[in-house]
Structure formats: C-alpha cells, structure tokens
Amino acid sequence: MKRQILFLTAALTAAVLAGCSTTDNAGNENQNGSSGSVVENVVPNHGNTQQDTENNNQNTSSGTSQNEGEGQDYKMGVGIVSRLKRAQNAEDTDGSAEINTVVAAVTVDGEDRIINCIIDKVENKLSISNTGSIGSVANTEYPTTKELGDSYGMKGASPIGKEWNEQIASFEQYVIGKTVEEVNGIETDDQGYAQENDLTSSVTISISDLQAAITKAVENAR
Numbered sequence: 001m002k003r004q005i006l007f008l009t010a011a012l013t014a015a016v017l018a019g020c021s022t023t024d025n026a027g028n029e030n031q032n033g034s035s036g037s038v039v040e041n042v043v044p045n046h047g048n049t050q051q052d053t054e055n056n057n058q059n060t061s062s063g064t065s066q067n068e069g070e071g072q073d074y075k076m077g078v079g080i081v082s083r084l085k086r087a088q089n090a091e092d093t094d095g096s097a098e099i100n101t102v103v104a105a106v107t108v109d110g111e112d113r114i115i116n117c118i119i120d121k122v123e124n125k126l127s128i129s130n131t132g133s134i135g136s137v138a139n140t141e142y143p144t145t146k147e148l149g150d151s152y153g154m155k156g157a158s159p160i161g162k163e164w165n166e167q168i169a170s171f172e173q174y175v176i177g178k179t180v181e182e183v184n185g186i187e188t189d190d191q192g193y194a195q196e197n198d199l200t201s202s203v204t205i206s207i208s209d210l211q212a213a214i215t216k217a218v219e220n221a222r
Contacts, residue, residue, distance in 0.1 A: 073110040078103065079216025081209045085123075094135075095128040104213035108221050113179055117172045119210055121145040121164075160204055170202035171210060180218040184211050 082101040089095050100123050107116040122142050127135030145152055146165045155163045162170075175183050187195040192208025194200050 074107055074115070075221035076105070076107050077217040077219065077221030078105045079213040079218070079220060080104075081213045081216065083209065090128045090130040090132070092130065094130055097126045097128065099124040099126075100209070102209045102213045104210065104217045106214060106217040106221065108218055111179075112218065112221075113177055114175050114183070114214070114218070115177075117175050117214065119168050119172055119213065121168075121209075154205075158204060160201065162202065162204075164205065167203045167205050168210075171199075171207060174199055174203070175214065180215050183214050186211070 080101060080103050082099060084097065085100045086096070086098040088097075100121060102119065102121045105118045106114050109115050122144050124142050129135065146168070149165055150163055152164050154167075155161055158167075160167075186199065186207065188207060189195055192206035192211075194203055194207050
C-alpha cells in the first residue's frame, strides 16, 4: 500500500509533464524505535533470568526483521520522450505538425525491478496556414490519450479490437517485475512493434517510445 500511494502521488503530480516526490519514513522509524525500546522489568526475578533473556532476544530479532522489511528501498522516477512525428509544409495548401509526448512514471525496488508503471501520451497537432498563421490559439490544452478513452478511435482500426488505453494498460502490467534491460530486450521490428506472442495478443501499438520513456524513468528514479 505504501509504495502504491507513493507512486500514485508522483503520477497525479506529473499530469502529463510530471515530477516525482518521496515520502519521509521518519515517522514510522520513530514509532518503531519507540515501540522497540527496552523497559527494565521491576518484577522480582524468580530464577527466570535465562528465559527472560531468550524472550528479549526473540522479540528483538523479530522486530528487526519487520523493520527491515518495512524499510525496503523503493525509488520513483519519471521519463519523458517527445518527438516530432509528422510535419507537412504549408505551400498551396495548409501545413501541419504533430508532436507526440510520452510520459512514463515508475516505481522500482532495491533490485531496480519495476513494481508499478503508469504511461500516458499527448498528441499535439497544429495546423499551419499557407500564410503562416497557426490554427491553434495560445494556451490550448490537449487531453492525454488515456483521457480521450474510446473517443481516441483506435479500436476500429486495431487488429485485436482494443483501444489505446486498453493496450497501454496491458503493457503497463507486462513490464511489472522486469528490469529496464529486460524491457528494452522485448523483441520489436524496425518500426517498434512488438514481436513476442505473449505481448502481441494484447498490444499492437508501437512500443519503442514506451521503452525509451521507461528507460529514462528508471534512470531518474530516486
């Protein structure tokens, strides 16, 4: 639960161009340290010194193991990949430009294995008239592809009948438990489409930018 809260905090703060934050565990450590303090037993000793010592050792050992588990090192990172995907010059007809930005937020454990992953994308499309004016006004907000949901319109063209947000949810689950080396080791063709059967049944979108964003996120994990 702790690591999910940490991760969701980073993802919500990120929105699209995200940042990440960490949670201070000092409160838990202080609480554990207080509950683990040794209090001198003022009850008269009736020859049970050895048994009391063994019980104290047992409690100390179990308490240490629990604290070590609670204090496991988790890190969070955000990676962003932004590319000019399409561009058409404005000549006799209007031109256009499309910039796609992929954001990945990850939580990794002490072995740098991904234990949680959230990915989203924004497609910024601009029209440019042959007189040089830009079709979008300043401060135009672009919804993310996840926010668009079914209205993104991929399901009808998808060979597996799945919308983008459905496919990205499958990919997010697919990378859980993997290192960044294993994520980048997923076999793809020269256009970035996955070639592994256990993935192509649920993900047919290009994953090259997803891999790149995850790589940056793991490298940025703190």
